[in-house]
Amino acid sequence: MKRLRAMREPLKYVQGKGALLKFTEEMGYMGHRWLFVCSKSGHKACHDKIEQSFEDAGSDDYRRYEIFGGISSKSEIAKMQAIVEQDEIDTVVAVGGGSAVDTAKATAYYTGKHVVIIPTVAATDAPCTGLSVIYNDDGTFDKYLFYPTNPDAVMVDSEVIANAPVSFLVAGMGDALGTYFEGRASIRTESPSLEGTGITRAGMALARLCYETLRDYGSQAIAACEKNVVTPALDAIIEANVYLSGVGADNVNCAAAHSFYNGLTALGGHSAPHGCCVAFGTLVQLVLEGVSQDEFDEVQDFCLEVGLPVTLEELGVTTDEQIHTIAENACAPGETIHNLAGDVTPDELHAAIVAADALGRKVLGK
Numbered sequence: 001m002k003r004l005r006a007m008r009e010p011l012k013y014v015q016g017k018g019a020l021l022k023f024t025e026e027m028g029y030m031g032h033r034w035l036f037v038c039s040k041s042g043h044k045a046c047h048d049k050i051e052q053s054f055e056d057a058g059s060d061d062y063r064r065y066e067i068f069g070g071i072s073s074k075s076e077i078a079k080m081q082a083i084v085e086q087d088e089i090d091t092v093v094a095v096g097g098g099s100a101v102d103t104a105k106a107t108a109y110y111t112g113k114h115v116v117i118i119p120t121v122a123a124t125d126a127p128c129t130g131l132s133v134i135y136n137d138d139g140t141f142d143k144y145l146f147y148p149t150n151p152d153a154v155m156v157d158s159e160v161i162a163n164a165p166v167s168f169l170v171a172g173m174g175d176a177l178g179t180y181f182e183g184r185a186s187i188r189t190e191s192p193s194l195e196g197t198g199i200t201r202a203g204m205a206l207a208r209l210c211y212e213t214l215r216d217y218g219s220q221a222i223a224a225c226e227k228n229v230v231t232p233a234l235d236a237i238i239e240a241n242v243y244l245s246g247v248g249a250d251n252v253n254c255a256a257a258h259s260f261y262n263g264l265t266a267l268g269g270h271s272a273p274h275g276c277c278v279a280f281g282t283l284v285q286l287v288l289e290g291v292s293q294d295e296f297d298e299v300q301d302f303c304l305e306v307g308l309p310v311t312l313e314e315l316g317v318t319t320d321e322q323i324h325t326i327a328e329n330a331c332a333p334g335e336t337i338h339n340l341a342g343d344v345t346p347d348e349l350h351a352a353i354v355a356a357d358a359l360g361r362k363v364l365g366k
């Protein structure tokens with residue numbers, strides 16, 4: 001039987017300046033007992049606004065805020081699960097970055113409760129997706145946990161994002177940059193989506209809109225974020241980074257750009273943000289695919305314009321041995337690089353990495 005095509009996304013997505021002041025109005029239907037799983041900075045940025053929304057609604061709902069300092073590990077999830085059961089929580093809310101998001105998603109899944117995601121940075125496309133990265137207690141990677149549905153709701157307060165460091169926004173644009181090109185590669189080979197179903201036209205349209213939005217509004221959004229103000233351009237980029245990239249990637253798939261990132265993690269101790277690695281990985285993928293000079297230049301120009309890396313040096317990769325390690329690991333069985341047409345070998349990937357880097361050096365005059 002042919003693979004079924006499917007489309008999935010959060011049931012509700014709310015975004016805008018001061019959105020959190022409408023938390024109760026928008027999310028109140030999910031219950032009366034709330035557990036907020038907060039990163040330290042997320043708590044600081046969001047607590048007062050969320051509380052204000054309950055007060056404005058005259059609500060006496062039970063609210064518990066847990067400041068969460070760890071990673072999305074089994075023991076942290078078990079701790080939150082126990083709170084949900086003891087306090088008879090209806091809805092788990094993530095307030096923060098990746099770890100808080102993944103922990104809240106897993107807690108809600110294991111306890112059968114609703115989950116709301118409040119991202120406080122726009123650095124990756126994790127908030128809208130239907131999966132979590134789970135770590136062992138010692139910080140090593142354990143597994144991807146795939147959920148049957150995406151989060152009940154995602155709420156982004158643009159003011160919170162405008163007040164976060166601009167480097168997060170730029171990294172998020174790098175993660176979002178891969179979405180269209182990785183999706184296009186996956187659809188060419190009739191690969192399944194990230195969620196294992198056939199790719200829909202809707203998924204592909206969101207991925208394309210994601211790329212167009214980045215090109216149209218990237219620079220303007222950075223200028224706004226640097227001044228901590230919300231403008232239509234910043235809102236467009238927040239939507240691209242959080243919604244279009246997340247829902248896009250979930251419903252299309254990843255390809256070489258994300259495998260490049262995974263290969264890079266094998267070096268250990270590298271510090272470049274996920275999205276910056278994915279951006280350079282997108283340039284590598286374009287070389288692998290043999291796209292025209294025009295298309296390569298368009299993507300490279302975008303990276304230069306918003307401050308995403310175009311050379312390996314910017315990612316802290318300096319030796320040929322490191323490039324070989326990345327190429328070997330990026331081509332491991334099960335990697336999404338195999339969604340590309342033809343089978344990519346480590347040798348071919350090595351060549352593409354070297355060539356993408358050379359094109360970057362050339363344009364930087366190095």
Ligand SMILES: [Zn+2]
Pocket residue numbers: 124125175258274278
């Ligand atoms: Zn990513």
